[in-house]
Amino acid sequence: MTAERLNLYDLTREQLRVQLVRWDFSPVHAALLWNYLYLGLAETFSEVAMPELPPKVRARLIAEAGIGGLPTALATESSDGFTRKYLLGLADGERIETVLMRFKGRVTACVSSQVGCAMGCVFCATGQMGYTRHLTPGEIVAQAVHVARSLRQPGPPAKSNLLGYSPLGARLRNIVLMGMGEPLHNYEAVMHALDILRDETGLAIGAERITVSTVGVVPGILRLAAERRPESLAVSLHAATQAERAALVPAARKWPLDELMAACRTYSETTGRRIFYEWTLIEGKNDSAEHARSVGVLLKGLPAQVNLIPLNPTAGFAGAPTRSEAAKRFQKILAEEFKLPSTVRQRRGIDIAAGCGQLAVAEAG
Ligand code: SAH
Ligand code: SF4
Numbered sequence: 610m611t612a613e614r615l616n617l618y619d620l621t622r623e624q625l626r627v628q629l630v631r632w633d634f635s636p637v638h639a640a641l642l643w644n645y646l647y648l649g650l651a652e653t654f655s656e657v658a659m660p661e662l663p664p665k666v667r668a669r670l671i672a673e674a675g676i677g678g679l680p681t682a683l684a685t686e687s688s689d690g691f692t693r694k695y696l697l698g699l700a701d702g703e704r705i706e707t708v709l710m711r712f713k714g715r716v717t718a719c720v721s722s723q724v725g726c727a728m729g730c731v732f733c734a735t736g737q738m739g740y741t742r743h744l745t746p747g748e749i750v751a752q753a754v755h756v757a758r759s760l761r762q763p764g765p766p767a768k769s770n771l772l773g774y775s776p777l778g779a780r781l782r783n784i785v786l787m788g789m790g791e792p793l794h795n796y797e798a799v800m801h802a803l804d805i806l807r808d809e810t811g812l813a814i815g816a817e818r819i820t821v822s823t824v825g826v827v828p829g830i831l832r833l834a835a836e837r838r839p840e841s842l843a844v845s846l847h848a849a850t851q852a853e854r855a856a857l858v859p860a861a862r863k864w865p866l867d868e869l870m871a872a873c874r875t876y877s878e879t880t881g882r883r884i885f886y887e888w889t890l891i892e893g894k895n896d897s898a899e900h901a902r903s904v905g906v907l908l909k910g911l912p913a914q915v916n917l918i919p920l921n922p923t924a925g926f927a928g929a930p931t932r933s934e935a936a937k938r939f940q941k942i943l944a945e946e947f948k949l950p951s952t953v954r955q956r957r958g959i960d961i962a963a964g965c966g967q968l969a970v971a972e973a974g
């Protein structure tokens with residue numbers, strides 16, 4: 610789709626109504642179009658995809674608008690069938706990753722917010738590729754639609770369904786902004802996209818089922834609080850001292866740990882919500898008992914849950930993933946000494962390089 614063409618995925622329901630009224634069409638047709646886009650998941654303006662659209666509306670849409678679906682450049686499925694990863698093509702030839710993850714009782718889409726990332730975290734494949742550009746709201750919405758659509762085309766029944774994992778064909782209910790990019794570096798577009806994805810008459814993703822993950826962009830966290838955004842927040846911590854954190858997360862030099870924790874406190878006080886703190890476990894680097902205690906001390910008194918993520922190895926970083934005993938010890942210390950709940954993220958799709966940014970790197974290489 611060319612840049613001048615209106616991408617309907619960029620518009621909230623109200624903006625779509627205003628646009629159609631501006632074209633002298635009825636709001637009823639705007640509502641119909643919205644339903645075709647987000648309930649029908651239509652890919653074109655054709656009569657098959659949108660049978661009840663009046664011809665004059667269809668003609669105008671064909672002339673001036675587009676449905677900004679993203680073509681699949683590459684799709685891979687993990688050997689266990691629970692994780693599907695898409696490399697999607699953008700109109701300017703760039704590529705981004707979107708991941709579909711099936712868990713017990715839920716399906717989650719992991720979506721990207723930028724092409725590349727400017728934050729440069731040393732262990733992250735996206736950070737290693739650098740920053741190219743922000744995604745538009747429509748490009749973020751399109752990723753969720755892509756996953757929702759793929760759930761509608763069930764493949765052969767997976768034997769895993771017997772274990773209670775959400776079958777293909779289930780509805781998309783959860784979204785995490787943990788793909789490529791730093792969502793709070795692209796604040797406006799991300800929030801606009803979330804408003805569209807949350808619309809109760811559309812994809813209707815519940816705010817509590819959407820998680821925005823940030824490297825710790827302090828002004829962005831304060832803005833989320835000031836605007837009382839209802840989505841969940843995850844903050845990537847990885848280290849509990851400024852020196853250790855700055856070595857892994859260069860953005861920590863701009864937004865030091867004490868400022869970050871003050872912003873997190875403000876966020877929780879303002880919204881009344883806990884924050885998920887992410888900690889990528891790297892063997893011998895941040896997975897010792899002392900490190901676990903440093904997290905406990907840092908988060909004392911804050912409403913928090915810790916998400917431990919064993920490192921996904923990447924070409925540009927020499928670290929190794931933590932051993933499972935170290936992860937268990939970490940968790941045990943948080944629970945027993947600090948009453949801090951935590952989860953160890955299941956290692957998903959390791960065999961298809963489903964870590965952040967890894968498929969794009971493999972493809973480019
Ligand atoms: N930019 C945001 C969201 C995208 S990254 C952020 O940094 O929070 C989502 C999560 O994946 C972050 O917690 C990030 O630290 C983690 N991550 C990135 N690369 C990883 C890797 N190679 N192994 C394990 N976790 C990784
Ligand atoms: Fe960017 Fe997040 Fe990767 Fe850091 S971990 S480089 S912030 S995508």
